[in-house]
Amino acid sequence: MENNFKMIAKTLYGLEDLLAKELQELGASSIEKGIRNVSFEGDTGFMYKANLCCRTAIKILKPIDYFNVFTEDDIYKKVYDIPWENYMTSDGSLAVNATVFSEVFTHSQYIALKTKDAIVDRFRDREGVRPDVDLDHPTLRINIHIDRNICTISLDSSGESLHKRGYKVSSALAPINEVLAAGILMLSGWRGQCDFLDPMCGSGTFLTEAAMIACNIPANLNRDEFGFETWPDFDEDLYEIIESASLKKIKDFHFKIVGYEIDPISIKKAKENVKNANLQDFIEIKEQNFFESKKEHDKYLHLVFNPPYDERLSVKNIEEFYGNIGNTLKHGYPGSQAWMITSNMDALKCVGLRPSQKIKLFNGKLEAKLVKYEMYSGSKKASKQ
Structure with missing residues:
Protein backbone atom coordinates (compact mmCIF):
# COMPACT_ATOMS: atom_id res chain seq x y z
CA MET A 1 0.00 0.00 0.00
CA SER A 157 7.43 3.84 18.67
CA SER A 158 7.09 1.74 21.82
CA GLY A 159 8.77 3.91 24.43
CA GLU A 160 9.53 1.67 27.37
CA SER A 161 10.10 -2.00 26.53
CA LEU A 162 6.86 -3.77 25.63
CA HIS A 163 7.51 -6.42 28.29
CA LYS A 164 6.34 -3.74 30.74
CA ARG A 165 2.69 -4.55 30.16
CA GLY A 166 1.39 -2.24 32.85
CA TYR A 167 -0.37 -4.80 35.05
CA LYS A 168 2.58 -5.82 37.23
CA VAL A 169 2.52 -3.67 40.36
CA SER A 170 4.97 -5.85 42.29
CA SER A 171 7.40 -8.68 41.55
CA ALA A 172 8.59 -11.74 43.43
CA LEU A 173 12.24 -12.78 43.48
CA ALA A 174 13.63 -13.74 40.05
CA PRO A 175 10.52 -12.74 38.05
CA ILE A 176 10.22 -13.86 34.44
CA ASN A 177 9.99 -11.26 31.67
CA GLU A 178 6.40 -10.90 30.40
CA VAL A 179 7.44 -11.23 26.73
CA LEU A 180 9.43 -14.38 27.52
CA ALA A 181 6.48 -15.77 29.52
CA ALA A 182 4.07 -15.15 26.63
CA GLY A 183 6.54 -16.70 24.19
CA ILE A 184 6.96 -19.81 26.35
CA LEU A 185 3.20 -20.22 26.60
CA MET A 186 2.84 -19.90 22.83
CA LEU A 187 5.72 -22.32 22.20
CA SER A 188 3.98 -24.79 24.53
CA GLY A 189 0.86 -24.67 22.36
CA TRP A 190 -1.25 -22.89 24.97
CA ARG A 191 -4.29 -21.15 23.48
CA GLY A 192 -6.89 -21.65 26.21
CA GLN A 193 -7.94 -25.18 25.22
CA CYS A 194 -8.00 -26.80 28.69
CA ASP A 195 -7.29 -26.22 32.38
CA PHE A 196 -3.96 -24.57 33.16
CA LEU A 197 -1.61 -24.80 36.16
CA ASP A 198 1.54 -22.94 37.13
CA PRO A 199 2.70 -24.94 40.18
CA MET A 200 5.36 -22.36 41.18
CA CYS A 201 3.64 -19.16 40.14
CA GLY A 202 5.71 -16.49 41.93
CA SER A 203 4.19 -13.10 41.12
CA GLY A 204 1.77 -14.63 38.60
CA THR A 205 3.30 -13.70 35.24
CA PHE A 206 2.53 -17.03 33.52
CA LEU A 207 -1.01 -16.97 34.96
CA THR A 208 -1.73 -13.46 33.70
CA GLU A 209 -0.22 -14.01 30.26
CA ALA A 210 -2.07 -17.35 29.97
CA ALA A 211 -5.40 -15.67 30.71
CA MET A 212 -4.71 -12.86 28.24
CA ILE A 213 -3.90 -15.40 25.52
CA ALA A 214 -6.96 -17.51 26.35
CA CYS A 215 -9.27 -14.48 26.24
CA ASN A 216 -7.46 -12.85 23.27
CA ILE A 217 -6.89 -9.68 25.31
CA PRO A 218 -4.38 -7.30 23.65
CA ALA A 219 -1.01 -7.82 25.32
CA ASN A 220 -0.36 -4.18 26.13
CA LEU A 221 -3.88 -3.01 26.90
CA ASN A 222 -2.85 -2.06 30.45
CA ARG A 223 0.06 0.21 29.49
CA ASP A 224 -0.19 3.88 30.36
CA GLU A 225 1.64 5.10 27.28
CA PHE A 226 3.41 4.19 24.06
CA GLY A 227 6.26 6.19 22.55
CA PHE A 228 4.25 7.22 19.49
CA GLU A 229 1.73 9.07 21.68
CA THR A 230 4.20 11.95 22.15
CA TRP A 231 5.05 12.24 18.44
CA PRO A 232 3.84 15.40 16.63
CA ASP A 233 1.82 13.32 14.13
CA PHE A 234 0.08 11.08 16.71
CA ASP A 235 -3.48 10.41 15.52
CA GLU A 236 -5.48 9.83 18.70
CA ASP A 237 -8.72 9.09 16.81
CA LEU A 238 -7.01 6.44 14.72
CA TYR A 239 -5.49 4.83 17.81
CA GLU A 240 -8.90 4.69 19.51
CA ILE A 241 -10.34 2.99 16.41
CA ILE A 242 -7.51 0.41 16.49
CA GLU A 243 -7.98 -0.19 20.22
CA SER A 244 -11.76 -0.50 19.91
CA ALA A 245 -11.46 -3.04 17.07
CA SER A 246 -8.99 -5.10 19.15
CA LEU A 247 -11.27 -5.07 22.19
CA LYS A 248 -14.13 -6.46 20.12
CA LYS A 249 -12.05 -9.60 19.48
CA ILE A 250 -11.82 -10.49 23.19
CA LYS A 251 -13.49 -13.83 23.92
CA ASP A 252 -14.69 -15.70 27.00
CA PHE A 253 -12.79 -18.56 28.63
CA HIS A 254 -14.47 -21.58 30.25
CA PHE A 255 -11.57 -23.49 31.83
CA LYS A 256 -9.59 -22.94 35.03
CA ILE A 257 -6.27 -21.13 35.37
CA VAL A 258 -4.65 -21.96 38.72
CA GLY A 259 -1.39 -21.02 40.40
CA TYR A 260 0.31 -22.71 43.36
CA GLU A 261 2.75 -20.88 45.62
CA ILE A 262 4.09 -21.53 49.13
CA ASP A 263 5.39 -18.02 49.92
CA PRO A 264 2.62 -15.78 51.38
CA ILE A 265 4.36 -12.60 50.16
CA SER A 266 4.53 -13.92 46.59
CA ILE A 267 0.87 -14.94 46.79
CA LYS A 268 -0.08 -11.42 47.83
CA LYS A 269 1.94 -9.92 44.97
CA ALA A 270 0.48 -12.35 42.43
CA LYS A 271 -3.07 -11.52 43.50
CA GLU A 272 -2.33 -7.80 43.24
CA ASN A 273 -0.99 -8.23 39.71
CA VAL A 274 -3.93 -10.38 38.62
CA LYS A 275 -6.38 -7.84 40.04
CA ASN A 276 -4.54 -5.00 38.35
CA ALA A 277 -4.96 -6.83 35.03
CA ASN A 278 -8.70 -7.30 35.77
CA LEU A 279 -8.32 -11.07 35.41
CA GLN A 280 -9.35 -12.23 38.89
CA ASP A 281 -12.48 -13.88 37.43
CA PHE A 282 -10.27 -16.26 35.42
CA ILE A 283 -7.35 -16.95 37.78
CA GLU A 284 -7.20 -18.68 41.16
CA ILE A 285 -4.06 -18.60 43.31
CA LYS A 286 -3.66 -21.16 46.11
CA GLU A 287 -1.18 -21.53 48.95
CA GLN A 288 -0.03 -25.03 48.03
CA ASN A 289 3.25 -26.94 47.96
CA PHE A 290 3.46 -28.50 44.51
CA PHE A 291 5.42 -31.46 45.90
CA GLU A 292 2.46 -32.30 48.15
CA SER A 293 -0.13 -31.93 45.40
CA LYS A 294 -1.76 -34.06 42.74
CA LYS A 295 -4.08 -33.49 39.85
CA GLU A 296 -7.56 -32.61 41.06
CA HIS A 297 -9.52 -34.15 38.17
CA ASP A 298 -9.29 -36.58 35.25
CA LYS A 299 -9.34 -33.87 32.58
CA TYR A 300 -6.28 -32.97 30.53
CA LEU A 301 -4.06 -30.38 32.23
CA HIS A 302 -1.50 -27.97 30.77
CA LEU A 303 1.36 -27.01 33.13
CA VAL A 304 3.94 -24.27 32.54
CA PHE A 305 6.39 -23.11 35.19
CA ASN A 306 9.70 -21.46 35.96
CA PRO A 307 11.38 -23.31 38.88
CA PRO A 308 14.38 -21.84 40.72
CA TYR A 309 17.73 -22.25 38.94
CA ASP A 310 19.86 -21.75 42.08
CA GLU A 311 21.06 -18.49 40.50
CA ARG A 312 19.05 -15.42 41.57
CA LEU A 313 16.86 -17.62 43.78
CA SER A 314 18.87 -20.14 45.79
CA VAL A 315 17.73 -23.61 46.80
CA LYS A 316 19.33 -25.64 49.59
CA ASN A 317 19.60 -28.85 47.54
CA ILE A 318 18.86 -28.07 43.91
CA GLU A 319 19.35 -31.68 42.68
CA GLU A 320 16.82 -32.99 45.22
CA PHE A 321 14.44 -30.15 44.34
CA TYR A 322 14.46 -31.09 40.64
CA GLY A 323 14.13 -34.75 41.52
CA ASN A 324 10.96 -33.87 43.44
CA ILE A 325 9.64 -32.09 40.36
CA GLY A 326 9.98 -35.30 38.35
CA ASN A 327 8.46 -37.49 41.05
CA THR A 328 5.49 -35.16 41.54
CA LEU A 329 4.77 -34.98 37.83
CA LYS A 330 5.11 -38.74 37.39
CA HIS A 331 2.96 -39.81 40.33
CA GLY A 332 0.57 -36.89 40.75
CA TYR A 333 -0.11 -35.57 37.25
CA PRO A 334 -0.98 -38.33 34.75
CA GLY A 335 -2.80 -37.05 31.68
CA SER A 336 -0.87 -33.79 31.66
CA GLN A 337 1.57 -31.87 29.52
CA ALA A 338 4.25 -30.08 31.56
CA TRP A 339 6.63 -27.41 30.28
CA MET A 340 9.35 -25.77 32.34
CA ILE A 341 12.28 -23.44 31.67
CA THR A 342 15.60 -23.67 33.49
CA SER A 343 19.21 -22.64 33.03
CA ASN A 344 20.51 -25.30 35.43
CA MET A 345 21.38 -28.17 33.10
CA ASP A 346 22.89 -30.33 35.85
CA ALA A 347 19.77 -30.05 37.99
CA LEU A 348 17.59 -30.74 34.95
CA LYS A 349 19.18 -34.20 34.66
CA CYS A 350 17.86 -34.97 38.15
CA VAL A 351 14.22 -34.65 37.05
CA GLY A 352 14.39 -38.28 35.99
CA LEU A 353 11.97 -37.86 33.09
CA ARG A 354 12.80 -37.86 29.40
CA PRO A 355 11.72 -34.60 27.74
CA SER A 356 9.91 -35.00 24.43
CA GLN A 357 11.08 -31.56 23.31
CA LYS A 358 13.88 -29.10 24.15
CA ILE A 359 14.01 -25.47 22.99
CA LYS A 360 16.96 -23.13 23.53
CA LEU A 361 16.01 -19.74 25.01
CA PHE A 362 17.59 -17.05 27.17
CA ASN A 363 16.16 -15.89 30.48
CA GLY A 364 17.89 -12.55 30.74
CA LYS A 365 21.56 -13.33 30.11
CA LEU A 366 21.20 -16.95 31.23
CA GLU A 367 21.11 -19.57 28.47
CA ALA A 368 18.15 -21.78 29.27
CA LYS A 369 16.20 -24.78 28.01
CA LEU A 370 12.43 -24.98 27.70
CA VAL A 371 11.59 -28.67 28.11
CA LYS A 372 8.36 -30.58 27.57
CA TYR A 373 7.25 -33.65 29.53
CA GLU A 374 4.28 -35.74 28.41
CA MET A 375 2.71 -37.35 31.48
CA TYR A 376 0.62 -40.24 30.18
CA SER A 377 -2.19 -41.99 32.04
CA GLY A 378 -0.98 -45.59 32.38
CA SER A 379 1.80 -46.67 30.06
CA LYS A 380 3.02 -44.48 27.20
CA LYS A 381 2.21 -47.22 24.69
CA ALA A 382 -1.34 -47.63 25.98
CA SER A 383 -1.93 -43.91 25.95
CA LYS A 384 -0.82 -43.57 22.33
CA GLN A 385 -3.09 -46.45 21.32
Whole structure:
Protein backbone atom coordinates (compact mmCIF):
# COMPACT_ATOMS: atom_id res chain seq x y z
CA MET A 1 0.00 0.00 0.00
CA GLU A 2 1.07 3.57 -0.70
CA ASN A 3 1.24 4.67 2.95
CA ASN A 4 3.11 1.60 4.18
CA PHE A 5 6.61 1.89 5.57
CA LYS A 6 9.22 -0.49 6.92
CA MET A 7 9.33 -1.30 10.63
CA ILE A 8 11.48 -3.57 12.78
CA ALA A 9 10.07 -5.52 15.71
CA LYS A 10 12.71 -6.57 18.25
CA THR A 11 12.22 -9.74 20.26
CA LEU A 12 14.05 -12.32 22.37
CA TYR A 13 16.17 -15.16 21.02
CA GLY A 14 14.01 -18.11 20.00
CA LEU A 15 10.77 -16.14 19.63
CA GLU A 16 11.35 -14.89 16.07
CA ASP A 17 8.99 -17.43 14.44
CA LEU A 18 6.23 -16.61 16.92
CA LEU A 19 6.58 -12.87 16.34
CA ALA A 20 6.55 -13.31 12.54
CA LYS A 21 3.33 -15.33 12.86
CA GLU A 22 1.78 -12.72 15.14
CA LEU A 23 2.60 -9.94 12.68
CA GLN A 24 1.23 -11.99 9.77
CA GLU A 25 -2.04 -12.65 11.61
CA LEU A 26 -2.36 -8.95 12.46
CA GLY A 27 -2.00 -8.07 8.76
CA ALA A 28 1.65 -7.08 8.22
CA SER A 29 3.30 -7.44 4.81
CA SER A 30 6.88 -8.07 3.59
CA ILE A 31 7.75 -10.03 6.74
CA GLU A 32 11.40 -11.08 7.10
CA LYS A 33 12.88 -12.87 10.12
CA GLY A 34 16.26 -11.93 11.54
CA ILE A 35 18.05 -12.81 14.78
CA ARG A 36 16.06 -11.34 17.69
CA ASN A 37 14.07 -9.23 15.22
CA VAL A 38 11.46 -9.35 12.48
CA SER A 39 11.16 -6.67 9.80
CA PHE A 40 7.81 -5.94 8.18
CA GLU A 41 5.73 -3.26 6.48
CA GLY A 42 2.52 -1.56 7.51
CA ASP A 43 0.91 1.86 7.86
CA THR A 44 0.61 4.14 10.90
CA GLY A 45 -2.49 2.33 12.14
CA PHE A 46 -0.66 -0.98 11.94
CA MET A 47 2.22 0.48 13.96
CA TYR A 48 -0.30 1.31 16.68
CA LYS A 49 -1.83 -2.18 16.43
CA ALA A 50 1.54 -3.96 16.60
CA ASN A 51 2.45 -2.12 19.79
CA LEU A 52 -0.93 -2.83 21.34
CA CYS A 53 -1.31 -6.48 20.35
CA CYS A 54 2.07 -8.20 19.83
CA ARG A 55 2.84 -10.50 22.75
CA THR A 56 6.39 -11.40 21.71
CA ALA A 57 7.70 -7.97 20.63
CA ILE A 58 9.96 -5.89 22.87
CA LYS A 59 10.14 -2.83 20.60
CA ILE A 60 8.55 -1.61 17.38
CA LEU A 61 11.07 0.62 15.60
CA LYS A 62 10.39 2.92 12.64
CA PRO A 63 13.59 3.44 10.58
CA ILE A 64 13.91 6.96 9.14
CA ASP A 65 17.42 6.89 7.63
CA TYR A 66 20.18 4.52 6.52
CA PHE A 67 23.78 5.48 5.66
CA ASN A 68 27.36 4.23 5.65
CA VAL A 69 29.70 5.33 8.42
CA PHE A 70 33.46 4.91 8.70
CA THR A 71 34.39 7.42 11.41
CA GLU A 72 32.76 9.02 14.42
CA ASP A 73 32.59 12.29 12.46
CA ASP A 74 30.53 10.48 9.80
CA ILE A 75 27.97 9.59 12.45
CA TYR A 76 27.79 13.15 13.76
CA LYS A 77 27.44 14.74 10.31
CA LYS A 78 24.86 12.25 9.00
CA VAL A 79 22.72 12.46 12.15
CA TYR A 80 23.00 16.26 12.16
CA ASP A 81 21.62 16.39 8.60
CA ILE A 82 18.40 14.54 9.51
CA PRO A 83 15.45 17.01 9.80
CA TRP A 84 14.80 16.33 13.49
CA GLU A 85 12.39 19.28 13.65
CA ASN A 86 9.92 17.02 11.79
CA TYR A 87 9.94 14.57 14.70
CA MET A 88 10.12 16.79 17.80
CA THR A 89 10.29 20.41 18.93
CA SER A 90 13.13 22.21 20.67
CA ASP A 91 11.17 22.36 23.92
CA GLY A 92 10.80 18.56 23.93
CA SER A 93 13.19 15.92 25.28
CA LEU A 94 15.02 12.96 23.82
CA ALA A 95 16.73 9.71 24.76
CA VAL A 96 19.12 7.76 22.53
CA ASN A 97 19.78 4.03 22.62
CA ALA A 98 22.61 2.54 20.58
CA THR A 99 23.58 -1.00 19.59
CA VAL A 100 26.82 -1.64 17.72
CA PHE A 101 28.23 -4.69 15.92
CA SER A 102 31.42 -3.29 14.43
CA GLU A 103 35.20 -3.49 14.69
CA VAL A 104 35.43 0.28 14.17
CA PHE A 105 32.67 1.37 16.58
CA THR A 106 32.88 -0.55 19.82
CA HIS A 107 31.31 1.62 22.53
CA SER A 108 27.53 1.89 22.25
CA GLN A 109 27.25 4.56 24.95
CA TYR A 110 29.73 6.80 23.14
CA ILE A 111 27.81 6.36 19.87
CA ALA A 112 24.61 7.30 21.69
CA LEU A 113 26.35 10.42 23.05
CA LYS A 114 27.59 11.48 19.58
CA THR A 115 24.08 10.98 18.22
CA LYS A 116 22.56 13.08 21.01
CA ASP A 117 25.16 15.83 20.44
CA ALA A 118 24.36 15.99 16.72
CA ILE A 119 20.62 16.31 17.34
CA VAL A 120 20.81 18.98 20.04
CA ASP A 121 23.46 20.92 18.08
CA ARG A 122 21.14 21.04 15.05
CA PHE A 123 18.35 22.55 17.16
CA ARG A 124 20.74 25.02 18.83
CA ASP A 125 22.19 26.13 15.48
CA ARG A 126 18.77 26.55 13.85
CA GLU A 127 16.65 27.85 16.75
CA GLY A 128 19.07 29.01 19.43
CA VAL A 129 17.70 26.51 21.97
CA ARG A 130 18.36 22.82 22.49
CA PRO A 131 16.06 20.01 23.65
CA ASP A 132 16.71 18.32 26.99
CA VAL A 133 17.81 14.75 27.56
CA ASP A 134 15.32 12.69 29.56
CA LEU A 135 16.14 8.99 29.85
CA ASP A 136 12.90 8.10 31.69
CA HIS A 137 10.07 9.94 29.91
CA PRO A 138 11.39 11.59 26.74
CA THR A 139 9.25 13.13 24.02
CA LEU A 140 11.21 11.09 21.48
CA ARG A 141 13.21 7.89 21.85
CA ILE A 142 15.77 7.31 19.13
CA ASN A 143 17.52 4.06 18.25
CA ILE A 144 20.85 3.97 16.42
CA HIS A 145 22.02 0.59 15.13
CA ILE A 146 25.43 0.04 13.55
CA ASP A 147 26.18 -3.25 11.79
CA ARG A 148 29.79 -3.07 10.58
CA ASN A 149 29.58 0.18 8.53
CA ILE A 150 25.84 0.37 7.96
CA CYS A 151 24.02 2.74 10.31
CA THR A 152 20.24 2.71 10.80
CA ILE A 153 18.47 5.54 12.61
CA SER A 154 15.01 4.64 13.93
CA LEU A 155 12.28 6.19 15.99
CA ASP A 156 11.22 3.99 18.92
CA SER A 157 7.43 3.84 18.67
CA SER A 158 7.09 1.74 21.82
CA GLY A 159 8.77 3.91 24.43
CA GLU A 160 9.53 1.67 27.37
CA SER A 161 10.10 -2.00 26.53
CA LEU A 162 6.86 -3.77 25.63
CA HIS A 163 7.51 -6.42 28.29
CA LYS A 164 6.34 -3.74 30.74
CA ARG A 165 2.69 -4.55 30.16
CA GLY A 166 1.39 -2.24 32.85
CA TYR A 167 -0.37 -4.80 35.05
CA LYS A 168 2.58 -5.82 37.23
CA VAL A 169 2.52 -3.67 40.36
CA SER A 170 4.97 -5.85 42.29
CA SER A 171 7.40 -8.68 41.55
CA ALA A 172 8.59 -11.74 43.43
CA LEU A 173 12.24 -12.78 43.48
CA ALA A 174 13.63 -13.74 40.05
CA PRO A 175 10.52 -12.74 38.05
CA ILE A 176 10.22 -13.86 34.44
CA ASN A 177 9.99 -11.26 31.67
CA GLU A 178 6.40 -10.90 30.40
CA VAL A 179 7.44 -11.23 26.73
CA LEU A 180 9.43 -14.38 27.52
CA ALA A 181 6.48 -15.77 29.52
CA ALA A 182 4.07 -15.15 26.63
CA GLY A 183 6.54 -16.70 24.19
CA ILE A 184 6.96 -19.81 26.35
CA LEU A 185 3.20 -20.22 26.60
CA MET A 186 2.84 -19.90 22.83
CA LEU A 187 5.72 -22.32 22.20
CA SER A 188 3.98 -24.79 24.53
CA GLY A 189 0.86 -24.67 22.36
CA TRP A 190 -1.25 -22.89 24.97
CA ARG A 191 -4.29 -21.15 23.48
CA GLY A 192 -6.89 -21.65 26.21
CA GLN A 193 -7.94 -25.18 25.22
CA CYS A 194 -8.00 -26.80 28.69
CA ASP A 195 -7.29 -26.22 32.38
CA PHE A 196 -3.96 -24.57 33.16
CA LEU A 197 -1.61 -24.80 36.16
CA ASP A 198 1.54 -22.94 37.13
CA PRO A 199 2.70 -24.94 40.18
CA MET A 200 5.36 -22.36 41.18
CA CYS A 201 3.64 -19.16 40.14
CA GLY A 202 5.71 -16.49 41.93
CA SER A 203 4.19 -13.10 41.12
CA GLY A 204 1.77 -14.63 38.60
CA THR A 205 3.30 -13.70 35.24
CA PHE A 206 2.53 -17.03 33.52
CA LEU A 207 -1.01 -16.97 34.96
CA THR A 208 -1.73 -13.46 33.70
CA GLU A 209 -0.22 -14.01 30.26
CA ALA A 210 -2.07 -17.35 29.97
CA ALA A 211 -5.40 -15.67 30.71
CA MET A 212 -4.71 -12.86 28.24
CA ILE A 213 -3.90 -15.40 25.52
CA ALA A 214 -6.96 -17.51 26.35
CA CYS A 215 -9.27 -14.48 26.24
CA ASN A 216 -7.46 -12.85 23.27
CA ILE A 217 -6.89 -9.68 25.31
CA PRO A 218 -4.38 -7.30 23.65
CA ALA A 219 -1.01 -7.82 25.32
CA ASN A 220 -0.36 -4.18 26.13
CA LEU A 221 -3.88 -3.01 26.90
CA ASN A 222 -2.85 -2.06 30.45
CA ARG A 223 0.06 0.21 29.49
CA ASP A 224 -0.19 3.88 30.36
CA GLU A 225 1.64 5.10 27.28
CA PHE A 226 3.41 4.19 24.06
CA GLY A 227 6.26 6.19 22.55
CA PHE A 228 4.25 7.22 19.49
CA GLU A 229 1.73 9.07 21.68
CA THR A 230 4.20 11.95 22.15
CA TRP A 231 5.05 12.24 18.44
CA PRO A 232 3.84 15.40 16.63
CA ASP A 233 1.82 13.32 14.13
CA PHE A 234 0.08 11.08 16.71
CA ASP A 235 -3.48 10.41 15.52
CA GLU A 236 -5.48 9.83 18.70
CA ASP A 237 -8.72 9.09 16.81
CA LEU A 238 -7.01 6.44 14.72
CA TYR A 239 -5.49 4.83 17.81
CA GLU A 240 -8.90 4.69 19.51
CA ILE A 241 -10.34 2.99 16.41
CA ILE A 242 -7.51 0.41 16.49
CA GLU A 243 -7.98 -0.19 20.22
CA SER A 244 -11.76 -0.50 19.91
CA ALA A 245 -11.46 -3.04 17.07
CA SER A 246 -8.99 -5.10 19.15
CA LEU A 247 -11.27 -5.07 22.19
CA LYS A 248 -14.13 -6.46 20.12
CA LYS A 249 -12.05 -9.60 19.48
CA ILE A 250 -11.82 -10.49 23.19
CA LYS A 251 -13.49 -13.83 23.92
CA ASP A 252 -14.69 -15.70 27.00
CA PHE A 253 -12.79 -18.56 28.63
CA HIS A 254 -14.47 -21.58 30.25
CA PHE A 255 -11.57 -23.49 31.83
CA LYS A 256 -9.59 -22.94 35.03
CA ILE A 257 -6.27 -21.13 35.37
CA VAL A 258 -4.65 -21.96 38.72
CA GLY A 259 -1.39 -21.02 40.40
CA TYR A 260 0.31 -22.71 43.36
CA GLU A 261 2.75 -20.88 45.62
CA ILE A 262 4.09 -21.53 49.13
CA ASP A 263 5.39 -18.02 49.92
CA PRO A 264 2.62 -15.78 51.38
CA ILE A 265 4.36 -12.60 50.16
CA SER A 266 4.53 -13.92 46.59
CA ILE A 267 0.87 -14.94 46.79
CA LYS A 268 -0.08 -11.42 47.83
CA LYS A 269 1.94 -9.92 44.97
CA ALA A 270 0.48 -12.35 42.43
CA LYS A 271 -3.07 -11.52 43.50
CA GLU A 272 -2.33 -7.80 43.24
CA ASN A 273 -0.99 -8.23 39.71
CA VAL A 274 -3.93 -10.38 38.62
CA LYS A 275 -6.38 -7.84 40.04
CA ASN A 276 -4.54 -5.00 38.35
CA ALA A 277 -4.96 -6.83 35.03
CA ASN A 278 -8.70 -7.30 35.77
CA LEU A 279 -8.32 -11.07 35.41
CA GLN A 280 -9.35 -12.23 38.89
CA ASP A 281 -12.48 -13.88 37.43
CA PHE A 282 -10.27 -16.26 35.42
CA ILE A 283 -7.35 -16.95 37.78
CA GLU A 284 -7.20 -18.68 41.16
CA ILE A 285 -4.06 -18.60 43.31
CA LYS A 286 -3.66 -21.16 46.11
CA GLU A 287 -1.18 -21.53 48.95
CA GLN A 288 -0.03 -25.03 48.03
CA ASN A 289 3.25 -26.94 47.96
CA PHE A 290 3.46 -28.50 44.51
CA PHE A 291 5.42 -31.46 45.90
CA GLU A 292 2.46 -32.30 48.15
CA SER A 293 -0.13 -31.93 45.40
CA LYS A 294 -1.76 -34.06 42.74
CA LYS A 295 -4.08 -33.49 39.85
CA GLU A 296 -7.56 -32.61 41.06
CA HIS A 297 -9.52 -34.15 38.17
CA ASP A 298 -9.29 -36.58 35.25
CA LYS A 299 -9.34 -33.87 32.58
CA TYR A 300 -6.28 -32.97 30.53
CA LEU A 301 -4.06 -30.38 32.23
CA HIS A 302 -1.50 -27.97 30.77
CA LEU A 303 1.36 -27.01 33.13
CA VAL A 304 3.94 -24.27 32.54
CA PHE A 305 6.39 -23.11 35.19
CA ASN A 306 9.70 -21.46 35.96
CA PRO A 307 11.38 -23.31 38.88
CA PRO A 308 14.38 -21.84 40.72
CA TYR A 309 17.73 -22.25 38.94
CA ASP A 310 19.86 -21.75 42.08
CA GLU A 311 21.06 -18.49 40.50
CA ARG A 312 19.05 -15.42 41.57
CA LEU A 313 16.86 -17.62 43.78
CA SER A 314 18.87 -20.14 45.79
CA VAL A 315 17.73 -23.61 46.80
CA LYS A 316 19.33 -25.64 49.59
CA ASN A 317 19.60 -28.85 47.54
CA ILE A 318 18.86 -28.07 43.91
CA GLU A 319 19.35 -31.68 42.68
CA GLU A 320 16.82 -32.99 45.22
CA PHE A 321 14.44 -30.15 44.34
CA TYR A 322 14.46 -31.09 40.64
CA GLY A 323 14.13 -34.75 41.52
CA ASN A 324 10.96 -33.87 43.44
CA ILE A 325 9.64 -32.09 40.36
CA GLY A 326 9.98 -35.30 38.35
CA ASN A 327 8.46 -37.49 41.05
CA THR A 328 5.49 -35.16 41.54
CA LEU A 329 4.77 -34.98 37.83
CA LYS A 330 5.11 -38.74 37.39
CA HIS A 331 2.96 -39.81 40.33
CA GLY A 332 0.57 -36.89 40.75
CA TYR A 333 -0.11 -35.57 37.25
CA PRO A 334 -0.98 -38.33 34.75
CA GLY A 335 -2.80 -37.05 31.68
CA SER A 336 -0.87 -33.79 31.66
CA GLN A 337 1.57 -31.87 29.52
CA ALA A 338 4.25 -30.08 31.56
CA TRP A 339 6.63 -27.41 30.28
CA MET A 340 9.35 -25.77 32.34
CA ILE A 341 12.28 -23.44 31.67
CA THR A 342 15.60 -23.67 33.49
CA SER A 343 19.21 -22.64 33.03
CA ASN A 344 20.51 -25.30 35.43
CA MET A 345 21.38 -28.17 33.10
CA ASP A 346 22.89 -30.33 35.85
CA ALA A 347 19.77 -30.05 37.99
CA LEU A 348 17.59 -30.74 34.95
CA LYS A 349 19.18 -34.20 34.66
CA CYS A 350 17.86 -34.97 38.15
CA VAL A 351 14.22 -34.65 37.05
CA GLY A 352 14.39 -38.28 35.99
CA LEU A 353 11.97 -37.86 33.09
CA ARG A 354 12.80 -37.86 29.40
CA PRO A 355 11.72 -34.60 27.74
CA SER A 356 9.91 -35.00 24.43
CA GLN A 357 11.08 -31.56 23.31
CA LYS A 358 13.88 -29.10 24.15
CA ILE A 359 14.01 -25.47 22.99
CA LYS A 360 16.96 -23.13 23.53
CA LEU A 361 16.01 -19.74 25.01
CA PHE A 362 17.59 -17.05 27.17
CA ASN A 363 16.16 -15.89 30.48
CA GLY A 364 17.89 -12.55 30.74
CA LYS A 365 21.56 -13.33 30.11
CA LEU A 366 21.20 -16.95 31.23
CA GLU A 367 21.11 -19.57 28.47
CA ALA A 368 18.15 -21.78 29.27
CA LYS A 369 16.20 -24.78 28.01
CA LEU A 370 12.43 -24.98 27.70
CA VAL A 371 11.59 -28.67 28.11
CA LYS A 372 8.36 -30.58 27.57
CA TYR A 373 7.25 -33.65 29.53
CA GLU A 374 4.28 -35.74 28.41
CA MET A 375 2.71 -37.35 31.48
CA TYR A 376 0.62 -40.24 30.18
CA SER A 377 -2.19 -41.99 32.04
CA GLY A 378 -0.98 -45.59 32.38
CA SER A 379 1.80 -46.67 30.06
CA LYS A 380 3.02 -44.48 27.20
CA LYS A 381 2.21 -47.22 24.69
CA ALA A 382 -1.34 -47.63 25.98
CA SER A 383 -1.93 -43.91 25.95
CA LYS A 384 -0.82 -43.57 22.33
CA GLN A 385 -3.09 -46.45 21.32
